[in-house]
Structure formats: structure tokens, C-alpha cells
Amino acid sequence: MLHPIFSTVLRHPELIAEHASNYAALVRLETAEASKGLIARLIAGVLAAVSATLALGLTGTAVMLGVLQGNFHWVLVAVPGISAVIALIAGYVAARPVAFHGFDELRSQVDADVHALRAAGESRAS
Numbered sequence: 001m002l003h004p005i006f007s008t009v010l011r012h013p014e015l016i017a018e019h020a021s022n023y024a025a026l027v028r029l030e031t032a033e034a035s036k037g038l039i040a041r042l043i044a045g046v047l048a049a050v051s052a053t054l055a056l057g058l059t060g061t062a063v064m065l066g067v068l069q070g071n072f073h074w075v076l077v078a079v080p081g082i083s084a085v086i087a088l089i090a091g092y093v094a095a096r097p098v099a100f101h102g103f104d105e106l107r108s109q110v111d112a113d114v115h116a117l118r119a120a121g122e123s124r125a126s
Helices: 004-011 013-069 075-095 104-125
Strands: none
Touching (some): 004 013
8 A cells, every 4th residue: 555645646747746846946936035135144244344444444544644744634534434334334234133034935835745745644544
């Protein structure tokens, strides 16, 4: 006596192929959705690092220019300050905690399929 899945595979292989195709589409969809957040955080992290490096370089240049000129000008604070603010904002975006719900739909679909297979096996055994 065969499990119902084997008899279905033997009688209707196109159903199994369609089911596998739907799983592949679901994996592609879930992967694209999960990668969006990861890519955004990666870009924010790179922007934070570049802006922080730029702010450090501009701060050093501003200090040298201030000492060389012998006077203070607001631009010497504003230009590196803008880079520092951009670095802080991008760093916050990159480091903020995000609830990752990736592949929840796929997990629930696999659970539903396993439950259906168990139910079919139990009804067949009874």
C-alpha cells in the first residue's frame, strides 16, 4: 500500500511539477523582499562610513585653515558638520533594529503541506 503522495506522483506528475514551480516562485518573491531591507541597510552603512571619513578629513582641513588664517569663520564648522550629520543619520538607519520576517510565507506553506501530507497518511492508514 503506497502513501497517497506516491500515487499522486505516479498518476499526475504535472501537479507535482506545478507545485514545485509555485514553491520556486514563492522563494524568489520572499528572497527579493528580504534582500530589499538588507541592501538598504548595506547602502546606509557604506554612506555612513564614507560620510564619517569625509567629516574627519574636512574637520582636519578646517582646523588647519583656521590656524593658518588666524581667525574663525562659520564655514569651517558648517561644512564638516553637514558631513557628520549625514554620517549620524546614515549610521542610525544602518544600525536600527529591524524585525526580520523573511520567509514567513514560505515557512507557513511548507508547514501546511506537511500537515496535509500527514493528514492524508493518517486517513489512508485508518
